[in-house]
Amino acid sequence: MRRLLICLMALAAALSATLPAFGHEMSMAEMQLRETRHGEFLWQWGAGEKRPIAQDLTPVWPQACAAEATMLRCGEAGLAGTLSVRGVGERYSAAVVRVFWLDGQTRVYTLTKAQPSVQLYGAADDPRGMGEIASAYTLLGVEHILGGIDHLLFVVGLLFLVGFNRQLVLTITAFTAAHSLTLASSALGWLTLRAAPVEATIALSIVLVAGEALHQRNTAARRWPALVAFLFGLVHGLGFAGALQEIGLPENHLLVALLTFNVGVEIGQLMTVGACWCLWRLASRWPAARRMRTALLYMIGSIAAYWSWLRITAVLA
Numbered sequence: 001m002r003r004l005l006i007c008l009m010a011l012a013a014a015l016s017a018t019l020p021a022f023g024h025e026m027s028m029a030e031m032q033l034r035e036t037r038h039g040e041f042l043w044q045w046g047a048g049e050k051r052p053i054a055q056d057l058t059p060v061w062p063q064a065c066a067a068e069a070t071m072l073r074c075g076e077a078g079l080a081g082t083l084s085v086r087g088v089g090e091r092y093s094a095a096v097v098r099v100f101w102l103d104g105q106t107r108v109y110t111l112t113k114a115q116p117s118v119q120l121y122g123a124a125d126d127p128r129g130m131g132e133i134a135s136a137y138t139l140l141g142v143e144h145i146l147g148g149i150d151h152l153l154f155v156v157g158l159l160f161l162v163g164f165n166r167q168l169v170l171t172i173t174a175f176t177a178a179h180s181l182t183l184a185s186s187a188l189g190w191l192t193l194r195a196a197p198v199e200a201t202i203a204l205s206i207v208l209v210a211g212e213a214l215h216q217r218n219t220a221a222r223r224w225p226a227l228v229a230f231l232f233g234l235v236h237g238l239g240f241a242g243a244l245q246e247i248g249l250p251e252n253h254l255l256v257a258l259l260t261f262n263v264g265v266e267i268g269q270l271m272t273v274g275a276c277w278c279l280w281r282l283a284s285r286w287p288a289a290r291r292m293r294t295a296l297l298y299m300i301g302s303i304a305a306y307w308s309w310l311r312i313t314a315v316l317a
Contacts, residue, residue: 027091027092027093027094028092028093028094028095028096029045029046029053029056029057029088029092029094029095029096030045030046030095030096030097030098031043031044031045031046031059031085031095031096031097031098032044032046032098032100033072033079033097033098033099033100034100035079035099035100035101035102036102037102038076038078038102039073039074039075039076039077039078039079040071040072040073040074041071041072041073041074041079041099042070042071042072043059043067043070043071043072044070045057053092056087056090056091056092057085057086057087057088057091057092057095058085058086058087059083059084059085059086060082060083060084060085060086060117061074061081061083062074062079062080062081062082062083062120063081063082064077064080064081065079065081079099079120080120080121081119081120082117082118082119082120083097083109083117083118083119083120084111084116084117084118085097085111085116085117086116088111088112088113088116089112089113089114089116090113093112093113093140093143093147094110094111094112094140094143095110095111095112096108096109096110096111097109097110097111097118099120108249110136110137110140111136112136112139112140112143114135114136114139115132115135115136115139130253130256133253133256133257133260134253134256134257134260135260137256137257137258137260137261137264138260138261138263138264138267139264140261140264141260141261141262141263141264141265141266141267141268142264142265142267142268142271143264143268144240144243144261144264144265144268145240145264145265145268145269145272146268146271146272148239150202150203150206150239150304150307151202151236151239151240151269152272153206153300153303153304154202154205154206154209154232154236155172155175155269155272155273156272156276156300157206157209157210157213157297157300158171158172158175158209158225158229159273159276159280160209160210160213160293160296160297161209161212161213161221161222161225162225164277164280167225167226170226171225171226171229172229172269172273173226174226174227174229174230174233175229175230175232175233175236176233176266176269177230177233178229178230178231178232178233178234178236178237179233179234179236179237179240179265180237180262181234181237182233182234182235182236182237182238182241183237183238183240183241183244183258183261183262183265184258184262185237185241186237186238186241186242186245187241187244187245187249187258188258191238193238195242196311196314196315197315198235198238198239198242199239199311199314200308200311200312200314200315201232201235202232202235202236202239203304203305203307203308203311204304204308205232205235205236206300206301206303206304206307207301207304207305207308208221208228208232209221209228209232210297210298210300210301210304211301212228213297214294214297214298214301240261240262240265244258244261
């Protein structure tokens with residue numbers, strides 16, 4: 001067992017060196033179109049992290065539009081028709097298209113692998129249906145939580161702390177209620193905090209939960225795990241809101257987009273809990289597998305401690 005623990009600690013150290021400090025960032029690409037006069041737009045991709053976005057994504061303009069370098073000409077009909085992006089869902093999980101219209105209005109469209117195209121109507125009016133927006137933002141919520149390693153490690157830590165019993169339902173519900181509250185408050189502009197302290201607190205929450213799950217002492221976290229989940233869930237919700245701010249919210253059906261993004265997050269969270277329950281049922285058949293519990297918690301705690309150090313350094317820098 002000791003040798004296994006040492007090996008897993010070494011593996012955690014290796015993973016910490018390769019995992020990003022900000023474990024839940026989405027790979028977002030952003031395009032801006034700015035109308036200079038009726039039917040003519042300046043367009044460009046934002047800066048890619050390692051290489052130009054144009055190497056991975058290719059816009060397919062409406063049929064009446066013609067692109068020349070950074071100029072898009074659509075004629076009298078304006079920017080009307082189907083806009084799609086080839087390659088979305090591969091290197092980039094989503095492409096955000098921001099259109100700045102001549103009258104000063106702005107519209108944001110989010111394209112994903114499941115919904116790689118959007119219908120434009122030549123003006124700032126955005127008559128997209130509620131179902132179209134709900135589908136896109138639900139998928140984005142699922143992608144975000146499943147790609148958010150730090151959020152998932154916190155949920156797994158709660159499972160180790162509480163176990164699969166009735167108390168787990170209350171604990172997960174408290175976490176859900178808390179991050180839903182701060183996600184909505186931040187997305188609607190009612191609450192704003194700097195990203196760096198939020199990220200550092202998220203990492204520290206994983207360290208705390210992993211540490212509490214390692215021992216059997218009757219601490220406050222063991223007596224009231226739902227309270228711990230609620231308090232840290234408030235911070236995790238701010239992390240979700242940061243991703244949602246990068247994506248943008250449509251001005252029409254804003255509440256639908258916000259709600260369905262949160263629903264997507266919950267779907268991904270329940271998928272994680274379900275997968276862990278299946279693994280737990282399988283492991284319960286082999287007594288030797290129970291020895292892995294301590295090693296896994298040390299692994300989770302080590303990765304989170306590394307993130308904490310990096311993120312606290314970013315706060316102080």
